[in-house]
Amino acid sequence: MKRTQRKKLQRTITYILLVFLSIIITFPFLWLVLTAFKTYPDIYSYPLKYFNFSPTLEHFKKIAEMNFWKYFKNSIIVGTGTMIFSILLGILPAYAFARYNFRGKGLLLSSVLLFQMFPMVIFLVPIFKLLKNIGLLNTYMGLVFSYLPFTTPISIMFMRTFFIKIPKALEEAAKIDGCNFWQAFTKIILPVTLPGIASVGIYAFLFSWSELLYSMSFLTSKAKQTIPTFLSLFVGQYQTRWGPLFAGSVLATLPPLIVFMFFQKFFISGLVSGSVKE
Amino acid sequence: MKKLTRDEKIAYKMTLPFVILILILVVLLLVSNVINSFKDPIDRSFTFQNYINCFTDPVVGRAMWNTVIWVLGSVLGQLSLGLFVALLLNQSTKGQVVFRSLILILPWATLDIVAGVMWKWMYNDMYGVLNDILVKMHLINNYIPWLATENMAMLAVIIANIWKGFSLSGMFFLAGLQTIPTQLYEAAEIDGAGVFARFWKITIPLLKPVIKTTLMLTTIWTINYFPLIYIMTGGGPGYGTETLVTYIYKLGFKFLDFNKSAALSNILFVIIFLIANAFLKNISKEEAI
Numbered sequence: 409m410k411r412t413q414r415k416k417l418q419r420t421i422t423y424i425l426l427v428f429l430s431i432i433i434t435f436p437f438l439w440l441v442l443t444a445f446k447t448y449p450d451i452y453s454y455p456l457k458y459f460n461f462s463p464t465l466e467h468f469k470k471i472a473e474m475n476f477w478k479y480f481k482n483s484i485i486v487g488t489g490t491m492i493f494s495i496l497l498g499i500l501p502a503y504a505f506a507r508y509n510f511r512g513k514g515l516l517l518s519s520v521l522l523f524q525m526f527p528m529v530i531f532l533v534p535i536f537k538l539l540k541n542i543g544l545l546n547t548y549m550g551l552v553f554s555y556l557p558f559t560t561p562i563s564i565m566f567m568r569t570f571f572i573k574i575p576k577a578l579e580e581a582a583k584i585d586g587c588n589f590w591q592a593f594t595k596i597i598l599p600v601t602l603p604g605i606a607s608v609g610i611y612a613f614l615f616s617w618s619e620l621l622y623s624m625s626f627l628t629s630k631a632k633q634t635i636p637t638f639l640s641l642f643v644g645q646y647q648t649r650w651g652p653l654f655a656g657s658v659l660a661t662l663p664p665l666i667v668f669m670f671f672q673k674f675f676i677s678g679l680v681s682g683s684v685k686e
Numbered sequence: 687m688k689k690l691t692r693d694e695k696i697a698y699k700m701t702l703p704f705v706i707l708i709l710i711l712v713v714l715l716l717v718s719n720v721i722n723s724f725k726d727p728i729d730r731s732f733t734f735q736n737y738i739n740c741f742t743d744p745v746v747g748r749a750m751w752n753t754v755i756w757v758l759g760s761v762l763g764q765l766s767l768g769l770f771v772a773l774l775l776n777q778s779t780k781g782q783v784v785f786r787s788l789i790l791i792l793p794w795a796t797l798d799i800v801a802g803v804m805w806k807w808m809y810n811d812m813y814g815v816l817n818d819i820l821v822k823m824h825l826i827n828n829y830i831p832w833l834a835t836e837n838m839a840m841l842a843v844i845i846a847n848i849w850k851g852f853s854l855s856g857m858f859f860l861a862g863l864q865t866i867p868t869q870l871y872e873a874a875e876i877d878g879a880g881v882f883a884r885f886w887k888i889t890i891p892l893l894k895p896v897i898k899t900t901l902m903l904t905t906i907w908t909i910n911y912f913p914l915i916y917i918m919t920g921g922g923p924g925y926g927t928e929t930l931v932t933y934i935y936k937l938g939f940k941f942l943d944f945n946k947s948a949a950l951s952n953i954l955f956v957i958i959f960l961i962a963n964a965f966l967k968n969i970s971k972e973e974a975i
Contacts, residue, residue, distance in 0.1 A: 411875075418881075422777040429771060430788040436849065437792055439815050440804045456818045497704060504700035508693045516705050522712055525958055527910035529931045530951040533938050534718040557711055560704070618797040620913050625939070636799045643803060643917060650807055657800040668795040669787045 437661075444468075444654035451650055467655035476656055478631075479638040482548075483660075486623070486634055487613040489552035490559055494612035495605060497556065498563035503593075505564065506571035520564055523557045528621055539626060546628045554622050559612040566611065570604030571597070607674035614664050635660045716955075722948035736949035745925055745933060746950065753909060753929040755840060756847075760908045763848035765900065768855025773889070775856075776863040790853040790860075798850070802917025805846035809833050809918075836926030839919050843927050847914055851907070855900050862896035863889070895969075902965035906958060930954050 443451060445463040453461075504510075505517055535554050536545070544550030574597060582592040598605070616623075620636040627633050639660065642653035690698070726733040740746050771789055775782055793801070808816045809832035817829040832842045866889065874884050890897075912931045915921065921928035921936065928936075934954065938947035 419777070422774055426774050426778060426785050426789075429774070430785060433789050433849070434792055436804050436808060437796065439808060440800070443807065452813055454813065456813065456815060500700040501704045504697040508697035510691075510694040510697040513697075516701055519705055519709060522708065525906060525962055526955065527912065527931050527934075527958075529910075529912055529935050530719065530955060531715050532935070533722070533944055533947065534715040537718065538714070557708060561708075564704075614795070618799075620799050620916075621935070636797060639797075639799050639803070640917070643806075648803070648806070650803075653803055654807075657797070657803065661796055661800050664797075665792065665795040668791050672783070672786060672791055 440654055441658055443650060444658045446651070448651060467651035468659070470652045471656045471659075474638075474652070476638065476659065479633060479635050480659070482627075482632055483617055483634040483636075485548050486551055486555075487616045489548060490555045490616040491609040491613040493552060493556055494559040494563040495567075495609050498560045498567055498608070499605070502564045502567035503571050503597075506568045507576070520561045523561055528558065532621065532625060535622070536625060545626060546632060548627075548632065551623060551626050552616070554626060555612075555616050555619065559615050563608045563612055566608045567601070567605060570601045574600055603671075603674050607671045610667055610671055614668070617660075617664055719948045719951050722945050723952050725945050727943060727945045736945045737953075739946050740949050740953060745928065746930075748925045749928045749930050749933045752840065752925070752927060756844060756915075756927075756929050757905060757908045759841075759844035760847045760851065761901065761904050763844065764852040764904055764908075765855050765897070767848060767852040768857075768900075769859050769897075771852070771856045772859035772863055773885075775860055786860075790856050793850055794853040796850065798913035799917055801846065801850045802914050805842070805849070805914075806833070806918045809842050833919055834923060836924055839923055839926045843915050843918055846918060847908070847911070850914060851904070851911075854907075855904060858896055858900045859893065862893050866892050898965070898969055902962065902969070905965075906962060909954075909958060909961075 442458070444467060445465075446457070446461050447464045447466065450457050450461040501520065505513065539545040539550040539554065544553060578596055578600075579592050582596045583589075587595065616634075618636065620640060623634045624637040624640060627637070635656070639653060639656050642649045642656075723736050724732055724734070726735060775786060775789075778785060796804075808814050811817065811829055811831040811834065814832070816832070817826070820826045821829070830838060833839045870888050870892075871884055874888060879887065909929075910931060912935065915927050915929060915932050916935070919927045921932045930950065931954070934947050934950050937943050937950060
C-alpha cells in the first residue's frame, strides 16, 4: 500500500470510530430528551417506543405549574453571584502569579489549590455551623460564600494562563504612554483576556448550577431552592416521576450545554495549561 | 533575608489576602471537624469513641473496599476512554469542533443530578432502554436487574461515572497530544514504524507527565465524587455501592451522628492527603531527573 492510500484508510477508520463513539455517548442524553416528550403510557409502554410516539408537552406544563421557572431564577441568582465573586477574588492573584516572580510562589500557588483536595461533603457540617453562626444560613449570599473556596482556585489557575499569554511589552508600552497600573490593567490587559475571563465565569456559574449537596442543605426554605434540589424532589425511594423530572432536566441542561459548546476553545486551553503544565 | 523587590511587594499585595483567607478558612473548618470528632455525642466530653466506632463499624470497612473498586473502575475507564477519544480527535481535521462537542462537552455539561437520573432510568430492569438494546443485539438473553444486586449496581454506577467523567481526561490528553510535534511521527513513519510502534514509542512516553497529573486529579476527584451514587442507588442495595463520601453524608445528615461523621471525614482526609502526597512526590522526582 502506498503512503497516501494508507493515510486515507487511516482517516476513514478515524471518522468511522468518531461517528460510532458520538452515537454511543450522545445516546443516553437523546433518550432523556425523547422520554421528556412522551406521555406516561408511552414512557411505560412495552415493548419500548423509540421514535414512534406522538410528542407531548404535558410534562413541561406540569413543571411550569410547579414553579420551575422560580427555581430556575434562583439558580441564576446563585450562579451569577458565584461567577462575579470568583472572578473578582481571583483576578489579582491570577495576575500576580502570571506576571511576577517572587519567593514562595510555588508554595502559595499550591496552597491556593488546597481546597481541590477536599471532598465537599467533609465540610458540609462545619460550613453549615459557620453559616448559622454568622446568620447567612438559608441566604443566597451564604451559599455563594460556601462555593467560593472551590471555584476561586480554578478561576485563578485559568485566568493565570490567559494572563501569561499577554506579552509584557504591551503593558510597558502603555506605561510609557503615561498609563498608571490600573489604567494599563483595565484598558490593555482586561480587553485582551476577556474571552478567557468569560469562560472562567461560566465555569464558576456552572459549578453552582449543577451543585446539589450544599444547595439542598444550606437553602432550607422552599422559596429559595435551586434547580438541582427541585429535580431531586422527583426522585423517590420507591417511585420516581420520570416525566416532569426529565422535562426539567432538559430545560436545566440546555443552557449550560449551549454556552459550553460556544466557549469550548477557551475552556480547553485554560483547563489544560492550568492543571497540566504545572 | 534579602529585601523585597518592588515586583515582589506588588505580587504579595495581590496574592496574600486571598491565600491567607483560604488558609484561615481551611484551618477553621478542619479544626471544627477535629474538635467534633473527639466529642462525645451525648455529654460532649472528650473521647476517642467516635474513631473506635469508625474502625469497628463493618459498614466503614465495606465502604472503604467499595471506594477502592469505584475508584479503580472509574479511573481506569475514564483514562482509557479519554485517551482513545483524544487520539481520534487529534487525528481528525474536519469537524473536530462538532465531534468535540458531542463526545467531550455533552457529558461534561450535563448536570450531576441529570446524569444520575438519566442512567437510573436507562438501567430500569423492565422499561430500561439498556436491557432492550442488549437483548435486541443478542448480547444478553434475559433482562439484567442492573441496580438490584450489589455487584451489578457497582458496575452500573461505575459505567455511568465513566460516561460522566471521561471527558476531562479526554481534554487533558487532547491538549497534551497537540504539543507533540508531528515531525516525530513522520520521521518514525519513514523509518518504518507502524501505528502501534509509534503509539508506544512516541505518544505514551511524551504524554507521560500529562497522564500522571490526570491520574492524580481523577483519582482524588473520583474519591470525592458524591452525587451520582447518591442519586442512582443511595449507597444500596444493602451497602453495595456505599462509598466513604456517601457514608459520611448518611452518618451526618440521615443518622444525625455528626461526631462519627466528623471522625470518618478526618480519616478520609488523611487518606486523600497520603495519596496526593505520593503522587506529587513521584511527579516532582521525575521532573528533577
